[in-house]
Amino acid sequence: MEEREFRPVLRPRDALPDVAVERSCGECTLCCTVLRVDALRKLGGLACTHLVSEAGGCGIYQDRPRICRSYRCLWLQGGLEEDDRPDRLGAVLDLVSEVGTPRLAVRELTPGASDENPRLRAIIGRYRAAIPVRISDVRAVMDPNAPFRVLLPENEEHRVAGDVREVWREGERVKRSRLPLTERVARRLITRFQAIRRRGYGDGSGNARD
Numbered sequence: 001m002e003e004r005e006f007r008p009v010l011r012p013r014d015a016l017p018d019v020a021v022e023r024s025c026g027e028c029t030l031c032c033t034v035l036r037v038d039a040l041r042k043l044g045g046l047a048c049t050h051l052v053s054e055a056g057g058c059g060i061y062q063d064r065p066r067i068c069r070s071y072r073c074l075w076l077q078g079g080l081e082e083d084d085r086p087d088r089l090g091a092v093l094d095l096v097s098e099v100g101t102p103r104l105a106v107r108e109l110t111p112g113a114s115d116e117n118p119r120l121r122a123i124i125g126r127y128r129a130a131i132p133v134r135i136s137d138v139r140a141v142m143d144p145n146a147p148f149r150v151l152l153p154e155n156e157e158h159r160v161a162g163d164v165r166e167v168w169r170e171g172e173r174v175k176r177s178r179l180p181l182t183e184r185v186a187r188r189l190i191t192r193f194q195a196i197r198r199r200g201y202g203d204g205s206g207n208a209r210d
């Protein structure tokens with residue numbers, strides 16, 4: 001097969017290959033944990049109660065909310081190879097844009113999957129040369145205080161835990177500092193907002209359908 005030069009997909013809709021329409025999720029149901037589904041009062045990071053565990057898939061498939069119908073991870077859009085379906089990779093990948101800056105979001109099903117799975121590691125290695133790659137735990141989608149890592153070019157890595165950010169280069173820590181005040185304040189506001197949302201969402205797994 002012809003070797004193609006890697007180019008980050010900075011404009012996903014324009015740049016995705018045609019394979020997107022030929023794919024289906026199959027046995028993968030990872031986004032049923034990642035997604036926040038307001039119509040079901042389901043929080044992000046918790047497995048949806050409508051997941052049918054034995055047969056797999058959605059127990060209310062014909063009647064599922066709009067976000068479940070419209071969400072397409074990077075793999076389903078055709079942005080990854082056929083073998084890199086999220087349940088095989090151990091992570092859900094999305095291209096996201098924050099204030100106009102694109103990044104690759106990697107939500108790991110199990111902590112450390114980005115280092116342990118060679119295919120996932122290779123994907124991250126290609127992307128980090130072009131855009132930041134943010135790695136977090138799939139269950140921490142709604143927790144602004146959960147630890148995460150941001151991988152950058154030239155083996156630079158930022159590790160954020162609590163209010164502290166560490167900068168690592170070539171495997172060595174070169175800096176440790178508190179997050180800027182604006183970032184800390186923003187986190188506290190988000191934490192309060194999430195607490196209010198949790199109170200209104202019961203156990204947060206989608207039991208309460210309107």
Ligand code: SF4
Pocket residue numbers: 024025028029030031032071072073074075076085086087092
């Ligand atoms: S994570 Fe992707 S492949 Fe898996 S169920 Fe969701 S959209 Fe489908």
Ligand code: SF4
Pocket residue numbers: 031032033035037048049050051052057058059060061064065068206
């Ligand atoms: S309603 Fe169905 S598709 Fe939507 S999150 Fe729940 S199990 Fe997944």
